[in-house]
Amino acid sequence: MVDNLTVPSGEMVIPEEISGLRMTRQRREVYRTLLQDRDHPTANDVFLRVKEALPSISLATVYNCLEALVQHGIVRQVNFERESSRFCPNVAEHGHFHDRSTGVIHDVTFKPGVNLADFLDLPPGTVVTDIELTLRGQLSSH
């Protein structure tokens, strides 16, 4: 697999532009942060992490950058109940499993080839453009 975001030294290279969004210094750093630790950070988590590289960045800018990335389909915004939004660079269709004992959020993928209509009673004529699935429970170690 070719990883064109990684350079021999290990530092990620993020192109000038992604999906029509110009990668400014701030957007690049925000995106890099999301790619680095895929632990579903909140905007504030991202802010704290990005500050190490760009100490003068503001929280408002982090919100702006995240919004721009989300609107261009580069990043996904994930909401759990009424908690702070979390952000995730995995834009492939997937759901989440929230382990209540550890607080860790795991990505959950759909089995290939399954169709919504296979397991749901949908009102006739529904055209689904977006799926949001969140599971909660425990990850029993054995």
Add this chain to the structure above:
Amino acid sequence: MVDNLTVPSGEMVIPEEISGLRMTRQRREVYRTLLQDRDHPTANDVFLRVKEALPSISLATVYNCLEALVQHGIVRQVNFERESSRFCPNVAEHGHFHDRSTGVIHDVTFKPGVNLADFLDLPPGTVVTDIELTLRGQLSSH
């Protein structure tokens, strides 16, 4: 003093107690409101509706009542993205389809006998206690 046991003809009778929760005048009216129009109202929507029967009720009380009803498993709290929470008296397991063109929210039931593991790749050892499923799209009339 107001007799809170008297039920005007044609209105729903809600017992003294449900699932261990004492039905006060306010809780009863909040619950009655949810049962009457199952359109997934917000706390504020409920507030406005309940005010017609109990003009002196406060928004804080509506929040208190909804919280009590939710915690006793009588009502379900439903969150769509970062919007206000919505409340639903259907506590059977179900998901939601949000029609983006009309804003209407439809309940969606799971087909009988389907299992999560049938369509999801779950990390081994996951014990799921709670499922939240939201679909978005349009309901094309034909």
Add this chain to the structure above:
DNA sequence: ATCCAATTTAGAATAGTTCTTGATATTGAT
């Protein structure tokens, strides 16, 4: 009737997010 606990109320407080405004940076045309 009286007491105690539960509930309700009104408004203050909170938290996450969005908005506003002025500054700064970038782009495109000359």
Add this chain to the structure above:
DNA sequence: ATCAATATCAAGAACTATTCTAAATTGGAT
């Protein structure tokens, strides 16, 4: 390269949904 137009950023104010606080009211038990 210069300049104007546009986009982005920063700081803090504003906003909104919700929760908290404290005092008043209610309800049930004695």
